[in-house]
Amino acid sequence: LLGSFNNRTTVPALLNSTSNQLYLHFQSDISVAAAGFHLEYKTVGLAACQEPALPSNGIKIGDRYMVNDVLSFQCEPGYTLQGRSHISCMPGTVRRWNYPSPLCIATCGGTLSSMGGVILSPGFPGAYPNNLDCTWKIELPIGYGAHIQFLNFSTEANHDYLEIQNGPHHTSPMIGQFSGSDPPSALLSTTHETLIHFYSDHSQNRQGFKLAYQAYELQNCPDPPPFQNGYMINSDYSVGQSISFECYPGYILIGYPVLTCQHGINRNWNYPFPRCDAPCGYNVTSQNGTIYSPGFPDEYPILKDCIWLITVPPGHGVYINFTLLQTEAVNDYIAVWDGPDQNSPQLGVFSGNTALETAYSSTNQVLLKFHSDFSNGGFFVLNFHGQCILTLSIKAEDSIWFSW
Structure with missing residues (x-):
């Protein structure tokens, strides 16, 4: 507001606007008319804001400095903008910017998550300060590593060091430690996180370093071989991904159930691939299941003595039926006991090529x-089911008991 004038007989002082537009508003009420007013205006040039200082290692966008004009600033790669990125020329009797020009500085450490960037020692291209301890972390998407190139490098030899580590921690594997005036060769990190650490001592500073990094895609781990007698979960074989392995009923997993595609120059899984085997005996606690001869579907080995102990919940018995039975008659056989050991009552001995053999237990353990001898092979497959054992008692003058 330049002024508000009423009930005057004297002319107001000369007014100057500070923009290219002027708004006048005249209002009268219902009584007492007067001569009114007569004013004249003319166009005059407005003063501009002074050209702002261009920050070192920065870029100014815009070339108009009149009232309400806006300038923006950006920093060159590797520098961080401190201050306002946008400033505007303010109206007023004294023309000025609403904020001072920003600065572009090379910071001591930080986190970079873009797919490419530049890292500078503090003060670059001038000398770095004493007693620095700066850490930068490059964080890329999983499946990418960093390709690092040195554009400038000069530190006090054997005193001021730059370290690059293949991982996010100071304990991660070291890619290299560099010092002196020879720029290191280009290098590759093989994880999606890379740690860069620079420290200087109390004397003899140099220009420091300027390095550029660019993300590159890491190769996938090799496809797993066919997984017999089981199935895999997940089909993504890229870096950092895991696959799980599970066996079909009657088989047990030999090896690690979960494998992860590792970071590293040579892409590979963290453990060997597991397998599903039909074992030579083990303790079975499921209520229903299948037992195969060792090595099934291949023929069983010679000279084997395998023992399975099936335990179902109390109050249940075990029903066994063979869906496949092909053994050397008499010499290779399966013996079944109605209890937890070979002193229990025997339910039967099964051998030869008889199919659909069955057995019932009266206890919850079988x-x-x-047994196989030194010659010939074969197969067997049996299924078992835990079934409830019913015990019924009728009390009369003479007790009668029934059990199944």
Whole structure:
């Protein structure tokens, strides 16, 4: 507001606007008319804001400095802008910017998550300060590593060091430690996180370093071989991904159930691939299941003595039926006991090529023993089911008991 004038007989002082537009508002009420006013205006040039200082290592966008004009600033790669990125020329009797020009500085450390960038020692291209301890972390998406190139490098030899580590921690594997005036060769990190650490002592500073990094895609781990007698979960074999392995009923997993595609120059899984085997005996606690001869579907080995102990919940018995039975008659056999050991009552001995053999236990534990001699092979597959044992008692003058 330049002024508000009423009930005057004297002419107001000369007014100067500070923009290219002027708004006048005249209002009268219902009584007492007067001569009114007569004013004249003319165009005069407005003063501009002074050209702002261009920050070192910065870029100014815009070339108009009149009232309400806006300038923006950006820093060259590797520098961080401190201050306002946008300033505007303010109206007023004294023309000025609403904020001072910003600065572009090379910071001591930070986190970089873009797919490419520049890292500078503090003060670059001038000398770095004494007693620095700066850490930068490059964080890329999983599946990418950093390709690092040195554009400038000069530190006090054997005293001021730049370290690059293959991972996010100071304990991660070291890619290299560099000092002196020879720029290191280009190098590759093989993880999506890379740590860069620079420290200087109390004397003899140099220009420091300027390095550029660019993300590159890491190769996938090799495809797993066919997984027999089981199945895999997940089909993404890229870096950092995991796959799980599970066996079909009657088989047990030999090896690690979960494998992860490792970071590293040579892309590989962190453990060997597991397998699903039909074992030579083990303790079975599931209520229903399948037992195969060792090595099934291949023929079982010679000279084997395998023992399975099936235990179902109390109050249940075990029903066993063979869906496949092909063994050397008499010499290779399966013995079944109605209890946890070979002193229990025997339910039967099964051998030869008889199919659909069955057995019932009267307790919640069954012991199975498979024996093979020094010759010939074969197969067997048996299924078992835990079934409730019913015990019924009728009390009369003479008690009668029934059990199944």
